[in-house]
Amino acid sequence: MSGIDPARVLSEVSAFLHDEALALDERRWSDWLDLFTVDCEYWVPAWKSEDEQTSNPGRELSLIYYGARAGLEDRVWRVESRRSVASAVLPRTQHLISNVRVTGSREIPGVSGAAEIDVRCEWTVHQYLPKERAVELFFGRYEVCLVRHPEGLRIARKKIVLLNDYLPARIDFYSL
Amino acid sequence: MKDPAELVVDAVDRGIFTVDRAVFTDPAIFELEMRHIFEHTWVYLGLASQVAAPNDYFTTFIGRQPVIVMRDATGRLGAFMNTCRHRGALVCQRRQGNARYHVCAYHGWAYGSDGRSKTIKDLDTGAYSEHFLADDHDLVPVARFGEYRGFLFASLSAEVPSLEMHLGDMRFFLDLVVDQGPKGIEAVPGSSSYTFRANWKLQLENGMDAYHLTSTHPSFMNIVDRRNAGESANRLKSLDFAAYRERGGFTFDHGHSALFTPNPNPQVRPLFASIDELRSRVGEARARWMLNTRNITVFPNLQIAENASLQLRVMRPLSHDLTEMTIHCLAPVDEADAARDFRLRQFEDFFNASGLATPDDTTCYEDCQSGYGAGIVRWQQGYSRGIMSVQPGSGPIGESIGIEARTHQMGAAKVQDETIFHAGYREWVRLMKAGLARDAAGATS
Numbered sequence: 001m002s003g004i005d006p007a008r009v010l011s012e013v014s015a016f017l018h019d020e021a022l023a024l025d026e027r028r029w030s031d032w033l034d035l036f037t038v039d040c041e042y043w044v045p046a047w048k049s050e051d052e053q054t055s056n057p058g059r060e061l062s063l064i065y066y067g068a069r070a071g072l073e074d075r076v077w078r079v080e081s082r083r084s085v086a087s088a089v090l091p092r093t094q095h096l097i098s099n100v101r102v103t104g105s106r107e108i109p110g111v112s113g114a115a116e117i118d119v120r121c122e123w124t125v126h127q128y129l130p131k132e133r134a135v136e137l138f139f140g141r142y143e144v145c146l147v148r149h150p151e152g153l154r155i156a157r158k159k160i161v162l163l164n165d166y167l168p169a170r171i172d173f174y175s176l
Numbered sequence: 177m178k179d180p181a182e183l184v185v186d187a188v189d190r191g192i193f194t195v196d197r198a199v200f201t202d203p204a205i206f207e208l209e210m211r212h213i214f215e216h217t218w219v220y221l222g223l224a225s226q227v228a229a230p231n232d233y234f235t236t237f238i239g240r241q242p243v244i245v246m247r248d249a250t251g252r253l254g255a256f257m258n259t260c261r262h263r264g265a266l267v268c269q270r271r272q273g274n275a276r277y278h279v280c281a282y283h284g285w286a287y288g289s290d291g292r293s294k295t296i297k298d299l300d301t302g303a304y305s306e307h308f309l310a311d312d313h314d315l316v317p318v319a320r321f322g323e324y325r326g327f328l329f330a331s332l333s334a335e336v337p338s339l340e341m342h343l344g345d346m347r348f349f350l351d352l353v354v355d356q357g358p359k360g361i362e363a364v365p366g367s368s369s370y371t372f373r374a375n376w377k378l379q380l381e382n383g384m385d386a387y388h389l390t391s392t393h394p395s396f397m398n399i400v401d402r403r404n405a406g407e408s409a410n411r412l413k414s415l416d417f418a419a420y421r422e423r424g425g426f427t428f429d430h431g432h433s434a435l436f437t438p439n440p441n442p443q444v445r446p447l448f449a450s451i452d453e454l455r456s457r458v459g460e461a462r463a464r465w466m467l468n469t470r471n472i473t474v475f476p477n478l479q480i481a482e483n484a485s486l487q488l489r490v491m492r493p494l495s496h497d498l499t500e501m502t503i504h505c506l507a508p509v510d511e512a513d514a515a516r517d518f519r520l521r522q523f524e525d526f527f528n529a530s531g532l533a534t535p536d537d538t539t540c541y542e543d544c545q546s547g548y549g550a551g552i553v554r555w556q557q558g559y560s561r562g563i564m565s566v567q568p569g570s571g572p573i574g575e576s577i578g579i580e581a582r583t584h585q586m587g588a589a590k591v592q593d594e595t596i597f598h599a600g601y602r603e604w605v606r607l608m609k610a611g612l613a614r615d616a617a618g619a620t621s
């Protein structure tokens with residue numbers, strides 16, 4: 001653990017998570033994609049019962065599961081194509097991130113300064129739907145694994161626990 | 177309120193079929209639909225595999241009425257109204273579970289998993305009357321309960337034909353789903369529920385609507401193209417609507433219908449991974465039917481979509497302009513890991529409320545419901561494609577698979593037939609008329 005200072009890491013990953021949230025809220029999609037590694041895992045599990053989420057995306061249903069950034073790139077392409085009526089009028093989203101904790105960190109052997117950092121935090125998205133003139137609210141927990149490269153932090157894994165999964169007609173990456 | 181019988185004009189012989197938009201917008205019509213349709217015909221409840229073990233249960237609704245489906249200690253299935261006989265509390269709070277007894281949390285009356293009253297708390301000291309003691313305190317069973325090959329149905333009215341008669345040769349299409357695995361099929365763990373702000377019949381129609389594919393889902397089609405061309409780094413394979421050349425459909429009595437498209441790319445189906453096993457077990461012809469793209473509606477609340485992956489969806493109308501959907505991914509029991517993974521990724525890619533196709537559909541339903549706000553526009557023009565090519569009976573293809581259908585349609589995929597919706601509206605009229613006749617008889621007696 002030498003070289004990883006918990007207090008400094010906490011403020012660094014908090015700032016990173018806030019930047020990611022802002023990229024979504026400001027619809028800077030390509031900036032947002034740049035925050036992920038090419039082989040990142042992005043996972044929004046479904047629920048099996050009142051209390052239990054799906055835990056094995058290979059055998060059980062997820063709301064979204066990608067084993068690479070390409071899945072997110074498809075979604076960004078879809079929004080930008082203006083060919084999906086579901087995103088013809090985008091919600092105005094506001095991501096709030098809180099209770100950030102660093103739950104683990106590892107240096108990556110052989111690469112100077114490289115490290116993996118496990119982070120958990122709570123999130124809330126309020127969104128206003130201009131077409132419906134309605135407000136929606138989603139909330140849950142992020143479980144994120146960040147990797148530190150020379151060019152900065154990147155998301156290697158993001159699991160999004162969505163606690164209120166009785167969904168409206170549509171939900172996409174910008175609301176999670 | 178308008179007379180429900182006049183809200184559907186069914187004159188195909190004169191080239192006319194249309195529906196009054198009041199069927200989507202009038203709360204009084206919705207009230208009648210709940211009473212005369214959802215409470216007077218067979219309604220899909222769930223899969224037997226959701227209550228596989230003794231004392232397993234799940235809770236659901238028939239129309240607006242809460243129901244509990246239980247397997248008793250001896251393995252017998254039953255369906256009961258989920259309301260305590262004492263003062264009405266839900267007997268079972270959870271969506272699913274296993275319990276030999278269900279004890280009402282309010283005053284402690286207990287019921288067995290067979291629905292029988294087990295104990296009434298402090299019965300001895302209750303100074304009850306003879307009349308009370310002689311009364312039946314069991315959970316109230318549904319009027320009719322039935323299973324067809326693992327699909328569970330119930331009716332709140334006893335005045336319905338047998339489930340077999342009700343389903344008719346829709347059973348052929350249910351069999352095509354059940355027989356996909358040597359050990360049958362199961363709902364993959366995890367499901368999703370979402371609502372849309374529109375009438376339930378928008379989903380009923382859309383599930384069989386070939387005409388919308390290229391206009392509602394261009395972004396999905398483009399993404400599939402981009403992946404196939406290597407412009408997207410996502411290597412997931414999925415269906416390609418643009419490759420469809422021909423399409424057929426059947427309508428049946430009691431509102432059911434089936435749509436099929438010979439699949440030019442059967443290898444993009446997860447089922448194709450077990451094609452050899454499949455062919456040797458069910459034969460070449462049925463294996464081909466299983467790999468065809470198929471969409472079926474079992475009126476009024478069940479649809480199975482087999483284009484990407486295999487989806488079972490249940491519609492639950494909440495009000496005239498609000499509908500709840502619950503969706504499951506179906507798969508062969510004990511499916512191999514690679515095929516299961518492929519199936520799940522295809523499902524999530526297309527179907528979820530967070531997928532790349534379903535949200536475009538549901539957005540269109542909501543836009544339709546908003547558009548119906550233009551109340552001076554009365555008649556829909558959306559039930560006319562194919563009206564000059566639809567034929568009575570089963571046709572050569574229907575005969576080749578030994579089914580009896582009410583109408584059939586087979587031709588170029590571009591027909592994008594809309595007569596397939598007629599079945600649901602014919603049943604709608606039949607049940608609404610029967611209900612109004614019952615009401616009239618009740619009012620005069």
Ligand code: FES
Nearest residue numbers: 260262263280283
């Ligand atoms: S309401 Fe159930 S015991 Fe009283």
Ligand SMILES: [Fe+2]
Nearest residue numbers: 388392533537
């Ligand atoms: Fe669609």
